Amino acid sequence: MNLSFRFPHAHCIFFSFLFALSFQVFAANQPEPQQAEDPAEIAFAAMQRVAVPGPATIPLGKKASIQLPKDYVYFPPKESSVFMTELGNYVDDENFYGLVFHKNIDGFISIDYDNSGYIKDDDAKDWDADELLKSLREGTKEGNKDRVKKGIPAIEVIGWVEKPTYDATTHRLIWSAALQDIGSNVPVNEQGVNYNTYLLGREGYFELNLITDRGSVEAAKPLTKTLLNTVSFNQGQRYSDYNAKTDKLAEYGLAALIGGIAAKKVGLLAMIGITLLKFWKIAMFGLIAAGAGLKHLLFRKKSDD
Numbered sequence: 001m002n003l004s005f006r007f008p009h010a011h012c013i014f015f016s017f018l019f020a021l022s023f024q025v026f027a028a029n030q031p032e033p034q035q036a037e038d039p040a041e042i043a044f045a046a047m048q049r050v051a052v053p054g055p056a057t058i059p060l061g062k063k064a065s066i067q068l069p070k071d072y073v074y075f076p077p078k079e080s081s082v083f084m085t086e087l088g089n090y091v092d093d094e095n096f097y098g099l100v101f102h103k104n105i106d107g108f109i110s111i112d113y114d115n116s117g118y119i120k121d122d123d124a125k126d127w128d129a130d131e132l133l134k135s136l137r138e139g140t141k142e143g144n145k146d147r148v149k150k151g152i153p154a155i156e157v158i159g160w161v162e163k164p165t166y167d168a169t170t171h172r173l174i175w176s177a178a179l180q181d182i183g184s185n186v187p188v189n190e191q192g193v194n195y196n197t198y199l200l201g202r203e204g205y206f207e208l209n210l211i212t213d214r215g216s217v218e219a220a221k222p223l224t225k226t227l228l229n230t231v232s233f234n235q236g237q238r239y240s241d242y243n244a245k246t247d248k249l250a251e252y253g254l255a256a257l258i259g260g261i262a263a264k265k266v267g268l269l270a271m272i273g274i275t276l277l278k279f280w281k282i283a284m285f286g287l288i289a290a291g292a293g294l295k296h297l298l299f300r301k302k303s304d305d
Helices: 007-026 039-050 077-086 122-126 129-149 217-229 260-289 294-299
Strands: 056-060 064-068 072-075 096-102 108-114 155-167 172-181 192-200 205-213 231-233
Touching (some): 064 072, 072 077, 129 155, 129 172, 155 192, 172 217, 192 217, 205 217, 217 231
Antiparallel strands (some): 056 064, 096 108, 155 172, 192 205
16 A cells, blocks of 8 residues: 655644544444544544444455454445545555454554565575565665655664564465654654565455554554454465466565565555554543543444444
C-alpha cells in the first residue's frame, strides 16, 4: 500500500478525532453513533457500523479469505479507506482490503494485495540477513528523496526487529525492522515498527502489515502471525496452482519484498508507527481515566448498540 503521510495535517485531524471520540465513548449504549462534524470522527463512526467481529469468514475479493478469530475486528476497505484518508494518507483502493484491530494490539494491521505475478522463492535459500539489511537501508535512503519532496521527514532503518524467515511449505514470509525519523533519537520503545507478513499466491501476494512501535511489537507478534495463518487463497489461486505456460512471472524474486520493493513502502508506513501510535496511547490513557476505553468502543457487541 502506498501511503503518503501529511505530517502537520494528520496531527490536527487526529487530535480532533480523539477529542470527539472521547465523547462518543460515553454514548456507547446509544442506538446510533452521535452526529459528528469532524470528518475523522464521521469516518470512524462509519467504520464502527460495518465492523465485523470474529469469529467470522472474511472474503478478500475473489482470491482469498480470512477466518477471522475471536477478539479480532475487521473493518471493510471502503470505510477503512476513508478513515485512513482523513488521517492524512493515500490508500490504493484497488489493492486495499481493509484494517484489522485486536483488543491486545497497540496499533492495527493493514491488508493489501499486490498482483505482481508469481514470485519465485528459490533465492530464500541463499539469504544473508546482513546483506538484506544493507539493501533495505539503501532503498530507504533512496526513497527519502521522494519523501522529502512530499514534505515527509526522512527516515532511517535502525535494525532488524525480526530477521527475515520464509516457510517454503506454506509460502509465508515474515520480517520486521525498526525505524525512526533521521535525527529524532526517540526512546527505543517509541521507535516505529513495521511487522511485515506475506502469503504468496499464483498471481501475487497478500501483505498483512502490523503498524506499531518497538515497545509493543513483541506482544503483538503472535497475534499477527495468528491472523496470517488464517489467510488462505481460494482454489486455483494458490502458489501451487501456478502454470508456467500461461501465468505472469514477477519481475523480481522474494528478496525484493525485503529490500528494494519494501523500502518504498516501509518508510511511509513507519511514519504512522512513530507519530500516530504515540498519541493513540495517550488518548487510551485519557479515555480509561474517564471511565471507558477505546477498546470497549471497538469491541462492544452489536447487542450493546
